[in-house]
Amino acid sequence: MVIYIYDGTFDGLLTSIYEAYYRRENPEKILSEDLIQENFLIEKIYIDTNKEKAEKVYKAIESKISSEALRKVFYVYLSEVENHGVIIFNYLRLGFKIGKNVDLNLANNFVLEMDNIYQKVSRERHWMLGLVRFRQLDNGVFYGPIEPEHNIVGLIAPYFTRRMSNENWVIHDIRRNIAAMYNREEWIIKDIELKEILNLAEGEKSYQCLWKEYFNHISIKERTNPKLQKRNMPMKYWKYLIEK
Structure with a gap:
């Protein structure tokens, strides 16, 4: 062989x-x-x-x-x-x-x-474009943790470069210890391993609570369809969804 x-x-x-x-x-x-x-x-x-x-x-x-x-x-x-x-x-x-x-x-x-x-x-890749949830850190950077099955962080970075072109952000693939980092000009992929707790920006927790309230209020109980939701938003990605 x-x-x-x-x-x-x-x-x-x-x-x-x-x-x-x-x-x-x-x-x-x-x-x-x-x-x-x-x-x-x-x-x-x-x-x-x-x-x-x-x-x-x-x-x-x-x-x-x-x-x-x-x-x-x-x-x-x-x-x-x-x-x-x-x-x-x-x-x-x-x-x-x-x-x-x-x-x-x-x-x-x-x-x-x-x-x-x-x-x-x-x-x-298509799912992750709608499932990345950013948290603003105390240094102003928006941080989005993910654990995809495949190594797709480089495939989704261009989309967020266009959508969040005026922000500094990091999309962190925790499973592979790599991240796409954007500085308002260009994005790169680097090895990264967190060794300390990240501090959230002042007011971030309040925004997260507001997002949860919004998520709960726009849902229509009579039309709740857990099977359809799990098919379009698989449970393996729920770990980092703020509303979940």
Whole structure:
């Protein structure tokens, strides 16, 4: 069994795909280095990230398949689901053969898996645009904690950059200890780990109480539909919803 190991970056994944394609190898898995477990029965091949090779794969996906396929590859990479590396590799290998119509070939397991994973990440991104709840801290920064299933903080940051362009804010993915940080000019993603309690701004608790009262008053008891609510606002995201 041959396993490719890369540094966990998107460029690293694309470099791994480049190497597998041109070495004419078919790795059993393509894994980030932080997921490796010791096993003497497998052959590990460590792939050094090469931006030039990664860019060639990036451009090849866009020109030989489609920009939509490129988006799908990136979303599946961010999904962090098991074996996503080799799923992407096999999807691209087919895509380079048949071109832009690859996504119509849903009878192929890798194409179907790619589509299913892509839809899950897209759906979670859509949900999170309406489920991030910011708290104003005593330093004026708006802080929004989340724990998404997939690594989508970079996918939702552009939306909040447009919506809250005049504010300083942080969207903190607590599960992964990373955050999108915006300073009224640009946003970046950085590693972050809170080691102390955050202090809320004066009046923030009052605003939270007002939001809860508003949420309760606009609801119509006769039309309450818990099943529909949970379908559109899954309970796994309720932890950081102020109104819940």
